[in-house]
Amino acid sequence: MSQLFQLVFKATGETLIMVFASTCFSLLLGLPIGILLAITAPEQQGGIIPKPLLHQGVGRVVNVLRSFPFIILMILLFPLSRIIVGTSIGTTATIVPLSIAAAPFVARIIESAVKEVDPGVIQAARSMGSTSMQIILKVLIPEAMPALVAGITLTIINLIGYSAMAGAIGGGGLGDLAIRYGYQRFRVDVMIASVIVILVLVEVIQVVGNNISARMMARR
Amino acid sequence: MGITLHHLSRSYGSLHAVRDISLEIPAHTIYGIIGKSGAGKSTLVRLVSLLERPDNGQVLYNNHRVDNLPQDQLIAQRRKIGMIFQNFNLFSSRNAAQNIAYPLEISGHDSSYIRTRVEELLELVGLQGRGKAPISTLSGGQKQRVAIARSLANNPDILFCDEATSSLDPQTTRSILNLIRDLQQQMNLSVVMITHQMEVVRDACEYVAVLEDGGVVEQGKVVDVFANPSSETTKDFLSHLGPDESTKDDIVRWSDEGGRYTLRFRGSKTGEPVLSRIQKQYDVEINIRAGGIQRVGQEDVGTLICDIIGESDIVAQAIVALEEMGVKVEEEGV
Numbered sequence A: 001m002s003q004l005f006q007l008v009f010k011a012t013g014e015t016l017i018m019v020f021a022s023t024c025f026s027l028l029l030g031l032p033i034g035i036l037l038a039i040t041a042p043e044q045q046g047g048i049i050p051k052p053l054l055h056q057g058v059g060r061v062v063n064v065l066r067s068f069p070f071i072i073l074m075i076l077l078f079p080l081s082r083i084i085v086g087t088s089i090g091t092t093a094t095i096v097p098l099s100i101a102a103a104p105f106v107a108r109i110i111e112s113a114v115k116e117v118d119p120g121v122i123q124a125a126r127s128m129g130s131t132s133m134q135i136i137l138k139v140l141i142p143e144a145m146p147a148l149v150a151g152i153t154l155t156i157i158n159l160i161g162y163s164a165m166a167g168a169i170g171g172g173g174l175g176d177l178a179i180r181y182g183y184q185r186f187r188v189d190v191m192i193a194s195v196i197v198i199l200v201l202v203e204v205i206q207v208v209g210n211n212i213s214a215r216m217m218a219r220r
Numbered sequence B: 001m002g003i004t005l006h007h008l009s010r011s012y013g014s015l016h017a018v019r020d021i022s023l024e025i026p027a028h029t030i031y032g033i034i035g036k037s038g039a040g041k042s043t044l045v046r047l048v049s050l051l052e053r054p055d056n057g058q059v060l061y062n063n064h065r066v067d068n069l070p071q072d073q074l075i076a077q078r079r080k081i082g083m084i085f086q087n088f089n090l091f092s093s094r095n096a097a098q099n100i101a102y103p104l105e106i107s108g109h110d111s112s113y114i115r116t117r118v119e120e121l122l123e124l125v126g127l128q129g130r131g132k133a134p135i136s137t138l139s140g141g142q143k144q145r146v147a148i149a150r151s152l153a154n155n156p157d158i159l160f161c162d163e164a165t166s167s168l169d170p171q172t173t174r175s176i177l178n179l180i181r182d183l184q185q186q187m188n189l190s191v192v193m194i195t196h197q198m199e200v201v202r203d204a205c206e207y208v209a210v211l212e213d214g215g216v217v218e219q220g221k222v223v224d225v226f227a228n229p230s231s232e233t234t235k236d237f238l239s240h241l242g243p244d245e246s247t248k249d250d251i252v253r254w255s256d257e258g259g260r261y262t263l264r265f266r267g268s269k270t271g272e273p274v275l276s277r278i279q280k281q282y283d284v285e286i287n288i289r290a291g292g293i294q295r296v297g298q299e300d301v302g303t304l305i306c307d308i309i310g311e312s313d314i315v316a317q318a319i320v321a322l323e324e325m326g327v328k329v330e331e332e333g334v
Helices: A002-039 A052-067 A070-076 A078-085 A091-115 A119-127 A132-169 A173-183 A188-218 B041-048 B071-078 B096-106 B111-124 B140-152 B170-187 B198-204 B222-227 B232-239 B267-271 B274-281 B312-324
Strands: B003-012 B015-025 B030-035 B056-061 B081-085 B158-162 B190-195 B207-212 B215-221 B261-266 B285-296 B299-309 B328-331
Touching (some): A002 A132, A052 A091, A070 A078, A078 A091, A091 A132, A119 A132, A132 A173, A132 A188, B030 B041, B030 B198, B041 B158, B041 B190, B096 B111, B096 B140, B140 B170, B170 B190, B207 B222, B207 B232, B215 B232, B222 B285, B274 B285, B299 B312
Parallel strands (some): B030 B190, B081 B158
Antiparallel strands (some): B003 B015, B261 B299, B261 B328, B285 B299
């Protein structure tokens, strides 16, 4: 029993680190791309700096990356992991493909959240003499915040799923534990424990995310 | 600040939203621009307020061309313009005070100045103590007051009102128009009011331009236009004018059978026995169908709908005589 607890405890820690780090990095990558996509959109779609070619180009790349099966993307990114963190197996190494896989997803979520900002409000901000940067930082992001939080919640939940998949190719964490002990060594108890922890994690994050988003809306 | 529009045109694809508009908008007055939806009002205000550049023509503020300013000067110029909208367009992520603070923040004022200025502005629009209120808790009228305070934060010379009262009920509309009029006096603003409501023009504006199909069909002092409308569009607007609850009675109809003639007379003429004089002088009978007096700005404008019965050449003479006495006569279907 204590061995099971130890195993699950360690794996949960690894999962949390993976998910937390890759959420941060995917936001770092995805947020600017998402905002870029939103502001370069054609004027009718609310773009404040319409750049149709750039918009389409970036949009294509994001779509290609998004439609890539994660497991294949991960294998393809092994060399990159080796360059960045020096290894291609283990928790730290998995953060690289996780971040890159989630970044396009984040970009699309940010884009759609920003596009939901009332065009009239953007027009008002422009009429008052806001620079484009001021519109992005002081209008678009704050106005889109509840939708952004909901999007980030979804991203974290997706990343928990991805991180479990990463376990299949030696990524560490709960997925890894479930496969190595639960599947390969017929430890049903480890399998069940891992699945339960993942379910609880997802549920907790969803509830917390919903709460933050709802509280923001209530203050408006 | 006076605004001059010089042969302005703007089209979207094959749609000519604004075609060849030239206008002289005098400084320190309230200038109304009225038109039905699709007449080009919104495009015109976007051009004049520098939110959009014209395809052709020029916009001048105090005889300085502003429609072709480079980006940085354009932004500086926009900070000296106030603008309010039909849907208020307030930031939902900010409370009332933070909304008002926005234009001050973006032009780089320090926070202690912003705090005192925001308090001043809240008081100016009659919302003292409501600074912390989230936008969603405010009524339509209060939202527009916040928007007005926000638009005036940087002490602009010009205030553009784009259908600012169109989503408000009549009573709130009046209180907002009164506020705008007071502020215009107090701050010596040049106000340009875009609207589709003739009541707004009547109650608030000194000058008016009537827009139809992207062009100006009529313009002048509101009293003149009300007393002597020349275009069909203007007459149409005037015939749908709602009651003026603030002052005198509206047009009362005695009979639903339409009179053939519409008589419009202004100012002092409303107090003269013009009609009985005509009846005595010429062999005609005047049968009044409807009539009323409306207050336009500082003057009264009367409207009478009536039949003039008699020999047709004598009726024609009577009409000429009426016109000579300063009464504008319109014949139905002519």
